Amino acid sequence: MRLQDKVAVITGAASGMGKAIAILYAKEGAKVVVSDINPEAANGTVDEIKAAGGDAIMVKTNVAVEEDIQNLIDTAITTYGTVDILVNNAGIMDNFEPAGDIKDDQWERIFAINTTSVMRATRKVLPLFLDKKKGVIINIASAGGLFGARAGAAYTATKHAVVGFTKNTGFMYAKEGIRCNAIAPGGVETNIGSTMTHINEFGMGRIQAGLALNPRNGKPDEIAKVALFLASDEASFVNASVITADGGWTAY
Numbered sequence: 001m002r003l004q005d006k007v008a009v010i011t012g013a014a015s016g017m018g019k020a021i022a023i024l025y026a027k028e029g030a031k032v033v034v035s036d037i038n039p040e041a042a043n044g045t046v047d048e049i050k051a052a053g054g055d056a057i058m059v060k061t062n063v064a065v066e067e068d069i070q071n072l073i074d075t076a077i078t079t080y081g082t083v084d085i086l087v088n089n090a091g092i093m094d095n096f097e098p099a100g101d102i103k104d105d106q107w108e109r110i111f112a113i114n115t116t117s118v119m120r121a122t123r124k125v126l127p128l129f130l131d132k133k134k135g136v137i138i139n140i141a142s143a144g145g146l147f148g149a150r151a152g153a154a155y156t157a158t159k160h161a162v163v164g165f166t167k168n169t170g171f172m173y174a175k176e177g178i179r180c181n182a183i184a185p186g187g188v189e190t191n192i193g194s195t196m197t198h199i200n201e202f203g204m205g206r207i208q209a210g211l212a213l214n215p216r217n218g219k220p221d222e223i224a225k226v227a228l229f230l231a232s233d234e235a236s237f238v239n240a241s242v243i244t245a246d247g248g249w250t251a252y
Contacts, residue, residue, distance in 0.1 A: 186246025
């Protein structure tokens with residue numbers, strides 16, 4: 001049980017990678033706070049965990065709202081007494097818009113969910129982690145945070161920002177017993193595609209070359225296993241790093 005009695009907060013844990021991470025963490029002994037904007041689906045994750053003998057609660061959270069982030073971490077502490085692991089997983093796609101077609105409201109929404117929420121949740125747990133001299137933060141970035149031909153300009157910018165924030169945070173607090181790493185998944189079979197509405201024809205056409213290189217799509221549980229490693233003591237010397245999990249997509 002690599003996470004025995006640890007308390008893990010996971011955003012976007014109602015489905016996809018977040019759900020897989022929550023279920024695996026619980027199997028490894030963690031008490032899991034399942035956070036999502038969709039409470040019904042999030043309760044489904046909790047039910048699966050409890051059915052397998054694990055311990056979990058659900059906290060409805062719109063990660064784009066500061067008050068919701070505050071409530072999420074406060075509820076975790078009230079319920080379980082502490083937080084040991086924060087997984088910033090919640091995210092949405094853009095519609096592959098190039099810079100010339102971006103609308104301000106869409107840009108701001110994608111940044112609020114994909115990037116600002118990561119900062120706010122990290123900022124919220126840091127006093128607790130600093131007091132304990134221990135804590136783990138795992139951010140879900142993307143292959144789109146490493147290269148320019150995997151999504152539209154807004155999504156690409158948000159995930160590049162998450163990569164930079166991860167490296168800076170890991171470096172800043174390295175002597176305080178706090179580790180901050182990111183996972184950069186390639187194409188993974190999740191429902192993130194449902195966040196796309198009106199695909200930009202020009203943008204989609206331009207990124208086809210990058211998309212065509214993908215050897216295969218991954219499964220959420222394949223990403224969850226990377227997240228388990230990073231959360232465990234086995235990764236004690238891994239900090240301020242970005243682990244690419246993409247089946248070789250970005251090797252080309």
